Amino acid sequence: MNSDLLEKTVPPSKSGPTCFRVAIVGNPNSGKTSLFNALTGLKHKIGNFPGVTVERISGMIASPDKVAYELIDLPGLYSLMPRSLDERIAVEVLTGSADLEPRPDLIIVVADATNLQRSLYLFTQVADLGYPIILALNMMDLVEKQGYRINIDGLARRLDVPIVPVIAKNKKGIQELKQAVFSMDHTLQEARGTSFDDSESLELSQICLPLMHWLKQHGIKSEAGAFAEALRIVSEPEIAEKWKQRGDGDALQHLVEQVRTKFSERGIPYRQAEVRYRYSAIDQICAQNVLQERKGQRTDVSEKIDSVLTHRVFGPLIMVLILATIFQSIYVWASVxxxxxxxxxxxxxxxATAFMPPGALRELIVDGVIAGVGAVLIFLPQIVFLFFFLAILEDTGYLARVAFIxxxxxxxxGLSGRSVVPLLSSFACAIPGIMAARTIQNNKDRLITILVAPFMSCSARLPVYTLMIGAFFPDIWFGGIFYLPGLILLSMYLLGVIVAVISATILQKWVVQGRSTNFIMELPIYRAPVWHFVFVRVYDAARLFVANAGKIILAISIILWFLASYPKKQTDTVATTPGGAEQVENSASKAVGKxxxxxxxxxxxxxxxVIEPVIEPLGFDWKIGIGLITSFAAREVIISTMATIYNVEDADETSIDLRTAIKKDVYADTGKPVFTPLVALSLMVFFVLACQCMSTLAIVRKETGSWKWPIAMFVYMFILAYVASFAVFQVGSLLGFA
Amino acid sequence: MSTFKPQDAQSARAVAELTLDLMRPGEEAVISGYHNDVEDEALRLLEMGLIIGSVVRFIKKAPFGDPIQIRIRGFDLSLRRNLARSIIATPIR
Known part of the structure; x- marks a missing residue:
């Protein structure tokens, strides 16, 4: 954990000696990412830290004399005591305790100037690690509005670091910040650390002296570093444990206990020691350098908005209205x-058909690659719209209120408000939803959210619902209010939600290990969204979706195309291309014959x-069976598969031809229709519950770091789907609906 | 601001104390202690500045009664009542 304190030398960075590595650190909501975007523009790279699923966002900038700097946007932190996976990674990079990254050469600490005290808490912790630091004071415009004045020179002198005031959203101060970065590398002077001189700090450091002495003997050089580490050891047993492994553990334990006893004698619970020491110093610094000139209005405005948006009655109503409008518009607007x-x-x-010579390669390209990847790219607009709205909701501060409600x-x-966004996003697509679960601090909550997210009816299920409902459920109005197709559609969505709720309860009680969460969340003030940053986030999400989906779907499409095209039927050369241009028969009855x-x-x-006997009790024949198999690549693939099977030209998803074809299809031996409303219902229930989505499984593998959870998820969702469809079809048949 | 001396905590206890979850909207109080030993979750609250001596203002309950919204050191925080119950505060006036 503390190798950084042992070795003060800056290790050579991976990207060569001419590239300096600058980590950007700050509280959540401090505008850290806005600042990063303002510094790097669109030229940033999203990857992962090696071996973990935490995103590593970085971008390059260059000084006028061609020195390169890699900026790394570390996950938001409140302190160096991590709670979530994201936070742990950020702390490990800073303390140099993991092999994730070489230690950064320079740190930019981003502080929300309107929350100076809390921001300085993190700042003082980072400063004590012994880095060269630039403090970027963000949201300086709000400070003025609030009626405060910060003595920047005084603060810079007191903290002994360069301070650059910025307004990230307007890109004010960005050039100055870059300049500060560029001029920093020549000196690489370490921040002084918090050598606080108030009486309480002195008192505490007196108590810690023996422990500090031990730490200095074991490698820590600076006084401030030793004091900070002493407090950490006393507060956090885990950190003490790590030092003990370096030998001399008994002596250390003795010293730690001695310090704890002395703290207790002064009425300080040892776990609070570090927090109290830092805040006592911070309060003093702020008292000297922050002036309230007049009463501000910032929080008043937010409080007025909140009096409506989190009102006891109107709050939930408005929330439902906003979310319903968003999801409605995702469907309506995205359709264009x-x-x-x-x-x-x-x-x-x-x-491709026109310009390529006929043959296996052309079929592969047209029916496999273009059709398969295309089937997924179609959902890109929905992803874009979802992330557009989510970015606005989040940037304005409303999303925190949704979690609050x-x-x-x-x-x-057993979950918390933090699961709202991942679960809501999953109504569009489980992939961004599962990715959004990264913001959940508690690992148990995060895992449960990931595991139940695919029960939310995603947009890929919608074409299946629409086809089945359109074909088999007549437009009946009940009492002029309830519309049968609408009710069926709604009940499919509700079924998913109910099963998710039950699953989450079971998972958290009996399956997923770990401590349950509490819910501590900042409610940021309302702010107007910054369109440039909204755009960047939508762009990133779209890029990731295309890259992730593209690779997997491409592979699956090729495999499926091969399975559906081989072995070739020797006798009939015209009919060998499934869904190919050669097929001119449009009539559904002819198609059935084909x-x-x-x-x-x-x-x-x-x-x-082969699987027909297994799915027969659900009411499905072998053709639906093929659709089920292919739809494990992606749910909507069942539409194109069935279109292919029925040889319907121009397999449009809402094509009347496919609708007519499945209506007319009969069993060869009995002459009974293959599809009935009951079969359609059974099929829809299966689609609600089964995890027929390779991309989801792949993303769960990526996010949970092992195959254990995606496999478990696939199996339990499949069993649920099978049992539920079985029940629907068998009970329905008994009641005479077959 | 923050006091480390035990006699301060004792004198504070003489005034009517309550826990954060029992405060009324608009009410302000000074944090004077914690029930139980401070565990991980509450330690995060401390790191965010809810230390002894800090002034906390109760804003409101969520529409369905839980969690609550408080203001501390100029920013708003929501936390569940069961956690708020472990923080002791002395109302101002």
Missing amino acids: PMDAIEGLIAWLGDQ MDRFLAKV VDSQIRQSYAGQLGR
Whole structure:
């Protein structure tokens, strides 16, 4: 944990001696990421820290004399005592205790100037690690509005670091900050650390002297570093443990206990020692350097907005209204670009068909690559819209209020308000939802949220619901208010939510180990969103979605295409291309006759017939079976698969032809229809519950760091889906709905 | 601001004390102690500045009664009542 304190020399950085590495550190909501964006623009790179799932966001800037600086945006921190995975990584990078990264050469601590005391808490901790530091005081405009004046020169002298006032959202002070970074590298002077001289600090350091002496014998050089580390050891048993492993453990334990006893004699619980010491010094610093000139209005405005938005009655109502509007518009607005993308993909397929010689390669490109990847890219607009709204909700501060309102309910299933965003996002797509779970501090909560997120009906299920409801449930109005197709659709969404609630309860009681969470969350003041930063976040999300989905779907599409296309039927060369341009029969009845051609004897068809006995009790035939198998790549693939199977031209997802085809399809032996409303219902229930999404499983693997959870998730969701569909079909049949 | 001396804590206890969850909207109080030993979750509250001697203002309860919203050192924080119950404060006036 403390190798940084042992070795004061800066290790050579990975990217060569000419590239300096600058870590950006700050509280959540301090505008740290805005500042990072303002410094680097769009030129940033999103990756992971090696071996962990925490995002590593970095960007390069260069000084006028061509010295390169890599800026690293570390996850937000309140202190160097980490609680969440994100925080732990940030702390480990700073303390140099993991092999994640070489130690940074320079730190920019971003402080929300309106929350100076809390920001300085983190600052003093980082300063004691012995880094060269630049303090960026953000949101200086709000300080003025609030009626405060900060004596920047005085503060800089007191803390012994350069201070640059900035307003990240307006990019004010950014040039000055860059200049400070560029002029810093030549000196690489370490911040002095918190050599506080108030009486209480002196008193505490007196008590700690023997322990500080021990630490200095064991490698820590500076007085401030030894004092800070002494307090950490006394406060946190875990840290004491790490020092003990270096030998001489008994002596250390003795010293620690001695200090703790002396603290207790003075009425200071030892775990509070560090916090109290730092705040006593910070309070003194702020008293000397922050002046309240007049009464401000900042919090008043926020409080007025809150009096409506978190009002006992209006608050929840407005929340439901806002969220409903957002999800509605995700569907409505996104449909325009989605149609455009669909058209583009169809056009690409046509072009490839026209310009490539017929053969296996063309089929692979057209039916495998373009159709498969295209089926997923269609959902890009929904991802973009979702992240656009989420970014606005978060930047304005409203999302924290949603968590504030909803926490009560999530507490009942063992989660907290922090799970609201991941779960809501999962209604669009579980992938961004699961990614959003990174913000949950408690690991147990995070895991449970990830595991139940796929029960939220995502946008990929919607085409399946629409097809089935449109084909088998008539437009009936009950009492002029309730509309049957709408009710069925709503009940599918509700089914997912109810199962998620039950699963979360079971998971947190019996399955997932770990301590349950509490809920401590800052409610930031309301702010207007900064469009530039909203754009950056949407752009990043879209880029990640395309990259993540692209790789997996591409591979799966190729495999599925192969399974559906081979072995080739020898006798009928015209009908060998599933869904290919050669098929001109449009009539649904003719199409049904074609089902026995290529697809039936392909590997996929054979597989469908093998599993038919298993899915028969759910009401499904072998053709639906193939759809189920292929839909494990991605749910919406069942539509294109069935379109392929029924040889319907231009397999449009809402195509009347597919709808007619499945309505007319009959079992060859009995002449009974394959699809009935009950079968459709059974199929929809299966889709609500089963985890038919390779991308989700891949992202869960990535986020949880092992195959254990994605496999467990796949199995339990599949069993649930099977049992539920079985129950629906069998009970329905008994009641005579078959 | 912060006091380390035990006699201060004792004199504070003589005034009517309550826990944060029992405060009324708009009410202000000075934090005077903690129930139980401060465990991890509450330690985060300390790091955010809820130390003995800090002034805390109760803003409101969430629409469904839990969590609560408090103001400390110029920013607003929400925490659940069960955690608020472990923080002792002396109302101002």
